[in-house]
Amino acid sequence: MTTAGWIFMLTAWAVIISVLVICYVRTLSSDDADPDESTPLT
Amino acid sequence: MARIRERWGSKLGIILAVAGSAVGLGNFLRFPSQAAQNGGGAFMIPYLIALILIGIPLMWAEWTAGRFGGVRGHSSAPGIFQSLWPKNGAIKYIGVAGIMGPFLIYIYYVYIESWCLAYAYYSLVGKLDFSSAEAYVGFLQWYQGVGGEGLAGSAPGFIFFLITFAINISVAYFGIRGGIEKMCNIALPTLFFFAVVIAIRVLTLDAPPGAPADQNAIGGLGFLWNPDLTALKSPKVWLAAAGQIFFTLSVGMGVILTYASYLRQKDDVALSGLTAASTNEFAEIVLGGSIVIPAAFVFFGAVNLPSVAASGTFNLGFVTMPQIFAGVPGGFIYGFMWFFMLFLAGITSSISLAQPMVAFMEDEFKMTRQKAVPIFAIVSFILCQPAIWFLSKGVLDDLDFWGGTFFIVIGATFEIILLGWVFGIDKTWKELHQGAHMRVPRIFKFVIKYISSTLLLAMLGWWFYDQWWDVITMRGIADDNMPYVLGMRLVLLGILVVLLILIGIAFNRKRNNTNEARS
Numbered sequence: 225m226t227t228a229g230w231i232f233m234l235t236a237w238a239v240i241i242s243v244l245v246i247c248y249v250r251t252l253s254s255d256d257a258d259p260d261e262s263t264p265l266t
Numbered sequence: 267m268a269r270i271r272e273r274w275g276s277k278l279g280i281i282l283a284v285a286g287s288a289v290g291l292g293n294f295l296r297f298p299s300q301a302a303q304n305g306g307g308a309f310m311i312p313y314l315i316a317l318i319l320i321g322i323p324l325m326w327a328e329w330t331a332g333r334f335g336g337v338r339g340h341s342s343a344p345g346i347f348q349s350l351w352p353k354n355g356a357i358k359y360i361g362v363a364g365i366m367g368p369f370l371i372y373i374y375y376v377y378i379e380s381w382c383l384a385y386a387y388y389s390l391v392g393k394l395d396f397s398s399a400e401a402y403v404g405f406l407q408w409y410q411g412v413g414g415e416g417l418a419g420s421a422p423g424f425i426f427f428l429i430t431f432a433i434n435i436s437v438a439y440f441g442i443r444g445g446i447e448k449m450c451n452i453a454l455p456t457l458f459f460f461a462v463v464i465a466i467r468v469l470t471l472d473a474p475p476g477a478p479a480d481q482n483a484i485g486g487l488g489f490l491w492n493p494d495l496t497a498l499k500s501p502k503v504w505l506a507a508a509g510q511i512f513f514t515l516s517v518g519m520g521v522i523l524t525y526a527s528y529l530r531q532k533d534d535v536a537l538s539g540l541t542a543a544s545t546n547e548f549a550e551i552v553l554g555g556s557i558v559i560p561a562a563f564v565f566f567g568a569v570n571l572p573s574v575a576a577s578g579t580f581n582l583g584f585v586t587m588p589q590i591f592a593g594v595p596g597g598f599i600y601g602f603m604w605f606f607m608l609f610l611a612g613i614t615s616s617i618s619l620a621q622p623m624v625a626f627m628e629d630e631f632k633m634t635r636q637k638a639v640p641i642f643a644i645v646s647f648i649l650c651q652p653a654i655w656f657l658s659k660g661v662l663d664d665l666d667f668w669g670g671t672f673f674i675v676i677g678a679t680f681e682i683i684l685l686g687w688v689f690g691i692d693k694t695w696k697e698l699h700q701g702a703h704m705r706v707p708r709i710f711k712f713v714i715k716y717i718s719s720t721l722l723l724a725m726l727g728w729w730f731y732d733q734w735w736d737v738i739t740m741r742g743i744a745d746d747n748m749p750y751v752l753g754m755r756l757v758l759l760g761i762l763v764v765l766l767i768l769i770g771i772a773f774n775r776k777r778n779n780t781n782e783a784r785s
Contacts, residue, residue, distance in 0.1 A: 225488030232307030233491040233555075236314070240547050247541035251277060254534070254703045 271339070272442040272635075274528050279447040281538050284525050285545035286450040286614025288516040289457065291378070293550040294608065295583045297510060298559040302490050302575040304506045305497025310551075312498070312507035317547070320508060323710055323718040324517040324678055325543050327685045329535035330698045332526025341527040341625035343520045343677065344769045350689045357684070358773055362765050363677035364520025365622050370669025370758065371519070372619040373646055374653035374662045379612030380430035382605045384409065384422065385584065389601030394588055402585045427654060430613070431647065437617045438624055439639045442528050446617055453610045454545075460607040461549065465556040467600060471564045474593070481567050486560025489571055508725065513670065514550055515543055518678025521618045524625050536702040549611075557604075558582050561590045583608065620646070630772035649761075652754055659750035660743055667737070668758060675729065679722040686715040 225233075274280040301309040335346030343364020347357045388394045394405065409423050437445040473481040497503045516522060526535060562574045562582070574586055587604055591597035620642060627638035653662050685694045695711050736742065743751050 225484050226492045229307050229488045229492035232310055232493050233487060236310050237552050239314075240544065240551050243540070244544040244548050247537060247544050250703060251281065251537055251541050254277070254537070 271336075272528055273530065275443040275447050277534070277538060279443070279451065280525060280529065281542045281545070282450040282454045283446050283614075283618065284516070284522060284539075284542035285549075286454050286611075287521050287525070287618035288514060288542065288546035288615075289454075289549045290611050290615040291382075291583065291608055292510075292514055293546065293554045293611065294461070294557060295554075295580075297514065297550045297554045298490060298557075299575050299582060300506055300510050301555065302559050302571070304500075304503040305494045306489070307491040307493035308495050308497050309503065309507060312504045313511060316504075316508040316511040319713060319717050320721055321511040321515045321517060322540070322543060323714045324682060324722075325515055325522065325539050326536065326698055326706065326710070327682055327694070327714060327718075328517055328522040329526045329539040330694060331681065331685055332523040333529045333531070333533065333535055333700075334697055335523065336527025336529060337531045339629060341524050341629050342622045343523055344626070344773075345629060346523050346527065347680070347684060348773065350684050354688075357680075358769055359766055360676075360680050361520075362762065362769060363673040363680070364523055365626050366762060366765055367669050367673030367677060368519050368521055368619040368622050369646070369761075370665050370673070372616055372623075373649045374665045374669075375612065375616050375619060376431055376434055376646075377427055377650060377654050377657075377662075379609060379616055380423070380427040381409070381584065382609035382612055383430055384426040385588070386602050386605035386609055387426075389588070389591075389598050389605055392598055394598075394601065402588055406580075406584050424654065427650070430609075431643075431650070433613065434616055434620060435639060435643045437613075438620050438642070439635065441635050446621070449617065450614055453614050457607050457610040457614075458549070458553075460603040460610075461553040461557070464600060464603055464607070465553050467594070468557050468561045468564075471561065471594070473564065477567065481564060483560040483564055485568070486563030486571075487556070489563050489568065490555055490559045508721070512674065512678070515546060516615075516618070518674040518681065519619070520622045520677055523681075524622045525618065527625070532701040534701050534703040536698055536706050537704040540704070558587065562586055565590050565593060626768075630769070630776075649757070652750075652757070656750045656754075660747040661750050661754045664743075664751050664754055665758075671729075675722070675726050679719075679726050682714065682719045682722055686719050691715040 274283075301313075331346055331350060332341075335341070335349045338345075338349045340346050340349055342361070344358040344361030346364075347361040348354075351357045385394070394402075437449050439445065440448070469483045469487075471483045473479055512518065522539075529535065559571070559575065563571050566574050566586075574582070588601055591601040591604065594600060623646075624635065624638045624642050627633045627641065628635060631638075633641075653665060685691075691711055691714060694714070695706075698706060740748060740751060
């Protein structure tokens with residue numbers, strides 16, 4: 225694997241994994257709205 | 267009595283369900299094959315650009331439109347499009363793309379999904395013939411009933427299809443929270459666990475005895491990632507990247523519209539959408555890129571790999587991978603994990619493909635789920651049969667074109683124009699940020715309105731210019747297959763007409779009821 229190959233792969237992995245981790249941390253740390261709240265349909 | 271609208275049980279529930287819909291066979295088979303054939307690491311440049319300019323904006327647009335329609339009692343594209351443009355009486359008919367597209371994919375996808383379940387079973391009980399490449403191909407053809415013995419070989423295939431179909435219908439029957447959400451909460455983590463185990467095994471493979479020392483997994487990663495920057499000059503590479511992004515995120519199908527419609531007005535869509543999309547990208551880029559191509563590189567070497575990568579999605583999954591596992595100690599376990607992982611990726615997608623049609627019956631015809639799902643089951647079971655019995659006659663490929671390309675591009679183009687221009691980008695932006703747990707960068711306002719819509723229109727225009735006549739005249743379809751493909755197209759036309767009539771009836775009835783209530 226060339227140096228450029230490593231750079232492309234590790235950069236892509238780093239971006240994806242960083243976004244993934246940030247998204248899940250923020251999602252799991254934010255409150256869920258009341259799951260039992262239902263809206264009647266008219 | 268007022269009906270109670272179904273809801274997701276948790277935020278994570280819808281994220282895993284949308285991610286499950288997006289993560290499919292394409293993440294593990296199509297992506298590495300496309301990347302390897304289109305410039306390796308350089309493919310990631312147009313891929314990431316397409317992700318930012320088409321995939322992510324369309325994803326946010328769909329989540330926003332879905333929740334907007336859901337709050338107004340609509341969970342499928344006709345009603346959602348109508349609620350975005352209430353003054354236009356025709357727009358609901360365009361929404362047929364958001365029901366028809368996923369339905370067409372469903373009626374062949376379930377069959378392919380059943381192959382994965384069958385192969386997982388055969389791997390586990392040691393019934394896969396590992397003796398040679400010819401033996402794998404022969405087994406696949408026997409299983410599919412296309413190996414020269416007519417339909418005789420299809421009996422096991424049909425049994426596994428029945429099992430898979432029954433699982434899909436059962437999940438749909440138990441609804442959003444009791445069926446889809448519960449299933450995805452188990453299936454997605456299991457899928458990722460299996461994928462990580464297989465990826466670790468592949469990345470620790472050494473060169474086979476007698477092979478050059480650099481014919482190892484790292485060399486395989488190099489085959490996928492070493493950039494060929496000259497590939498960027500080719501429009502084909504850019505189109506391949508845009509196409510991959512389009513299909514990997516499940517955007518344009520109507521599935522995200524339906525899933526997001528079960529959110530409440532104050533539920534977040536911005537962060538949830540990005541989380542689901544990044545889950546899909548992790549499965550595709552990190553895991554999908556670390557299994558098939560590196561493994562094939564180790565076993566077939568750099569010389570043979572281009573032809574292996576170009577051999578197509580099904581060959582990679584069902585012929586190449588079993589061969590590779592045959593050469594690994596405990597290969598039957600890895601074989602089971604591989605095919606069961608593909609089965610889980612498939613079923614979390616197929617249950618999402620069923621939902622728009624079921625939701626259409628529930629919302630627009632006031633049916634209960636207990637009535638809508640059996641109707642869907644009967645109709646889809648009948649329509650699955652041509653894809654199963656006439657597999658070798660080109661029927662499946664034609665279904666894939668109409669469901670997996672045509673209706674998706676039509677649906678996505680109308681969707682983005684509807685939100686960016688008709689509903690208005692300012693209202694869309696405000697709607698997107700209702701209850702949002704993140705601020706979407708303002709540049710996306712410009713991207714959604716101008717860039718994404720222009721690119722989608724260009725893709726649609728190019729497709730009409732380049733392929734429309736060949737598709738209509740069935741150029742490239744073998745003479746022997748013509749009657750089968752033509753017959754299937756007539757059936758599809760019939761389904762389209764029936765759906766358009768049903769949309770008309772449903773909305774006329776609604777309008778009459780509203781007028782009666784007013785008077």
